[in-house]
Amino acid sequence: MAKKIAEKFKMMIPAGQANPSPPVGPALGQRGVNIMEFCKAFNEKTKDKMGFKIPVIVTVYTDRSFTFETKQPPASDLIMKAAGIKKGTDNPLLNKVGSITKAQLMEIVDQKIADLNTTDKEAAARIIAGSCRSMGVEIVD
């Protein structure tokens, strides 16, 4: 049929946990998207990625139908994979749970930089390093 896009927007939602409360409810409800159908379909599609946060792009058409596309998990998941841990620390100041090398950090920057509208690797590295610190992952030489 003649699909005409009314709006396209992006969210990041924990896999398998979309529900009609904030934040998902207001985001979808304000745009006239069938909240129940979205939650059902998103949770079904991401149920094998529980524990990860999933970027999702929702396209809403003029007749109120919608489609969505899920993306790969974000840099923090790449950090956890590089550090060989399943979870960040609950206290980044006291408990360090792992480490990655500067080279690994820059590898993550290289992977993520393709998604960004910047070539400033140093700035990107600062943010990812910030994520590492907050997860209790040290950066070593």
Next chain:
Amino acid sequence: MQNEYIELQLLTDEAYLDLIADFIMQHYDEGIEYGNDRLIVRSEDEAAIARLEAALEILKASLETRIPLQWEKTRKPNEDWIKRYQASVTPIRSGDFYIRPSWYEAKEGLIDIVIDPALAFGSGHHATTYSCLEAVSTYVLAGDEVLDVGCGSGILALAARKRGATVDLCDTDPLAVESAKENFERNDETFRRIWEGSADKTDAVYDIVIANIIADILKMIAPVLKARTKPGGRLILSGILDKKEAGVQEAFSNLVLERRIQKEEWITLIYRKDSNG
């Protein structure tokens, strides 16, 4: 449900949205929304927002002024979001049909079709679906064999079935095929056949072939659509933007144009194939 929720609008450079979003997600368990130059965090959990703000202060300090990062916090009235959504979708009437979401009641004297706006296209609210329903209402008779090409939600085949036709459906999108099956079940109706793909996957011929797709595809598959139509049968073509109408008319010029329906910028054309084929 709480009466209010907290909304945090974080403004930053567009280039760093993903990385900042990733940082937020390390300190916050719920979802976030992306704007063009901002991230929107919404939560009913005040403590969770306070923890996030503390983490953002630390990040802001470590970024110095290299990357802009600021945020505004507001309290917003919470709602029953499902109810609000449901109230925003209203039933429509086209021809003899009354298309309604499942949370509305049927209307006496009209042919009832239940479709909830969902993943597949075709809830009746789009101009092309609306016009096709009008055409189905006029041209489909009990006992007709009907093919719906590019069926989406299956709404047009469902309408034809409700008028007593035997219906086949196809769509190249597997999601649409599943959705159409569900909608037939929800309406207690049956189809004869449904398949993933286009009209070239069958040799059958039909009294009426419906194709609500887009102009370029209609032109491309014109020979197949004509071949699937019985001599004396009709083709209902839609999804045609007014500026593309001439091209479609040219591709179907060996058939008789019986009717043209325009709604907004969308055109629906009803053709009849000559009885001699």
